[in-house]
Amino acid sequence: MEWFTAEGYWLSRLIFQRALAVLYLVAFLAAALQFRALIGERGMLPVPALLRRTPWRAAPGLFRLHYSDRFFALVAWTGCAVALALVVGVDAHLPLWAAMLLWALPWVLYLSIVQVGQVWYGFGWESLLLETGFLAIFLGSGDTAAPVLVLWLLRWLLFRVEFGAGLIKVRGDSCWRRLTCLEFHHETQPMPGPLSWFFHHLPRPVHRVEVAANHVTQLLVPFLLFTPQPVASAAAVLMIVTQLWLVLSGNFAWLNWLTITLALSAVDWSFVAGAPPAQSAPPLWYEVVVIAVTALILALSYRPARNLISRNQVMNRSFDPLHLVNTYGAFGSISRVRLEVVVEGTAERVIHEGTRWQEYGFHGKPGDPSRLPRQFAPYHLRLDWMMWFAALSPAYARSWFGPFTERLLENDRDTLGLLRHNPFPDSPPAHVRARVYRYRFTSWRELRETGCWWHRDYVREFMRPVSPAGGPGGRH
Template sequence: MEWTTATGDWVGRWVFLRALAAVYLVAFLVAVNQVRPLLGERGLLPVSRFVGAVPFRRSPSLFHRWSSDRALVGASWVGVVVSAALLVGAADVAPAPVGMALWLVPWVLYLSLVNVGQRWYAFGWETLLCEAGFLAVFLGPADVAPPVVVLVLLRWLLFRVELGAGLIKLRGDPCWRDLTCLRYHHETQPLPGPLSWWFHHLPPRLHQVEVAANHGAQLVLPFLLFAPQPVAAVAALLMAVTQGWLVLSGNFSWLNVLTIALCLPVMGPLLAPLLPLGPPDPLPATPPWHQVAVWVLLAVVGLLSIRPARNLVARRQRMNTSYDPLRLVNSYGAFGSITRVRHEVVVEGTIDDDLATATWREYAFKGKPGDPSRRPRQVAPYHLRLDWLMWFAALSPGRREPWFRPFVEALLRGDRAVLGLLDGDPFAGERPTWVRARVEEYRFTTREERRATGDWWVRRPVGDHLPPVRLHATASPSDERPRRT
């Protein structure tokens, strides 16, 4: 078979849709495991309270009508099942309207979670998944040609993701301009990975090369996405390589994986000769009703793109912002400023009554740094939402985070669902009498310290984040509230 541009587009669509379905699958598995303790009826930020205060028109979601634990977990499981079906190609063997409906299901479900997810879902990769997922609805099944308009809109999305991230850095921290940010970033990023220690200890000159390559990928290559093939494909390939570098250097949930997925439709001409795939011959065009839907989509995205496009050239660029409640066209960007010193909130409890002689035990988290001897873990593309927000809590007083006090209260209650978010229970099911939070400064060990101690981190106490608190017993356990000593 002769590999034409149309063949490349077909292969690019095929691979992209499988990659997107895989990301959806991970996202819904995260929800299955975490939605009840984070957003459930007794969760840290209950959905029921949120929908009681925010009208549907501002944050449309199925959970305005159904917000019970059963509804949240059930919808997440539906998302898992449908995503798995899409991953194995169910939409390609179904009639076109049914295939579109299948892709619409995870978009509706995930948008519903994001729109009531509050701080737990306030990340750029959430809106990126919503936006990419909506465009996927219109790509059509495998037995028709991919709509060129939708392929262009996917490039427009990738363009905004990369250029937005590049511009926010260029306008932000001076270390991006003098090429020194990566002397700090690998150590102070939210969740370092198993290779982050090695990346941190690369020579300073190589760190400068990393930053310069990042600028090239995010400030130059996006404009080549709209060049003729194979130039666009090569540009997308180089973007995917830089995103792969980020996958190796840290845990950024599915942000990098999804960005790589967005590169795949552009890379179709390069992928086609490598994969044992081929479109039907001849490849028919989409039916008229589908073409009308695509042109309506173009009009809607074009209109909604005005504000995100203006944001790209604005002096005060906003990152990770949605301009419409359906999150159809958004702005992106991260790490405009870099933290130079890593602080961690260390949460501890004790079963002793007397604080003067209390023995404190530390709560270990699944991903965030804790025990200096524990090597940073690989968790991405899985997303540990509590661990991520603990990083933000260390940047500002914990009492300003609306979820932190409920988190401490849940530990004092011995809440099993919340304890399931942690890496074990230091009290083996027994309720602690007191819980406190301290701030400690972390840094990677030097090569010499690593050889001498085997540790990955060195930490030292900085101060209190939350003084010791205990539950104030009242008429019923549900009325218990933490109080300070």
């Protein structure tokens, strides 16, 4: 079937596959380095407890067969090794069936991790990585031309990512319709980057242009992905430029980079790629598999597509237990005020008015007002992100904040490994407390006078002081 392949997209596929492999590597590395404190056997939300209270069919994966911290580490580091092999192009030297199995392995491994990740893995880019990774299995490699159907499915995924994000904005917060959201967003986003302070201080007309350009890119340009070349390539390039702007302005784990990766698959690189290498006709079994997978994805797309046109649109929702087809979106509402939970401890056994409290430092979330935010994306700091949600509403922290403070009171090595600074390196604190502060970016004048990027004011108590004898209680 001549229509089945697109020989001119061999370089598009190659760039897409290598970029996706890099993101797989980042995701597995983050899992390997953070899991013990978050979901390990002694973690804040232990996987064994989750497995005991949930049925297999709700979240199938390898850990339904066996769980131990050692086995999880094996899964995560194996994922790193396979991703690294894909980065260097091992799949290109394998038979088609073997290359597909190699691409299937990180998908199975990461799906198993997400299924037991609980709130720590409740982000839309987890499903996006899984959905993209599943399609990559059937993209072929080596001397087999890229299948047209899978290339179209990748564009359908990119369309849902961008169009869903655009719709949730205009349906949600009125500031998107008034073009004023970016007067707040750079300051109140979950994890600002080193340039966020400067983006925040751009003139208001520039912020309005930013929002208007975002609406065009997310609500109009996605439809051009389904037009002939070179229009489809131009649409993809516009999306890439927009995503790079977001990369510069904040930290959103691998969301922006994965969106860029999807857009790269839609670009026709034939004008720089030259003649394609010798490519053999795809075997019949491969054509049958790709057609069957395409039919499956289209059938599963019904509910996400219906969600797109629904007035009650939801974002970042999986409609099947394997995360094969999902709905996406971000920032349907924008916070006008930045609240931060500041965690402190003291070595004093008896608390009094003059008690000296020392602050724990986080890698990504704002703390010390004089510290310029750092760049971490595409790496994902899961605890830092959840601390942002906790400041929005204590309900987001109800399941894990108590165990978190317990482990601080024990100087738990794995938990402290998630932090930048532990003020009690020699012995655990006697008490730990948490307070809510309002943060705002300083002005140019304040920065010159104080050297601080942030100004903060105390708002309220988040958790009263707790001690080892008192347990992890406390009122949020």
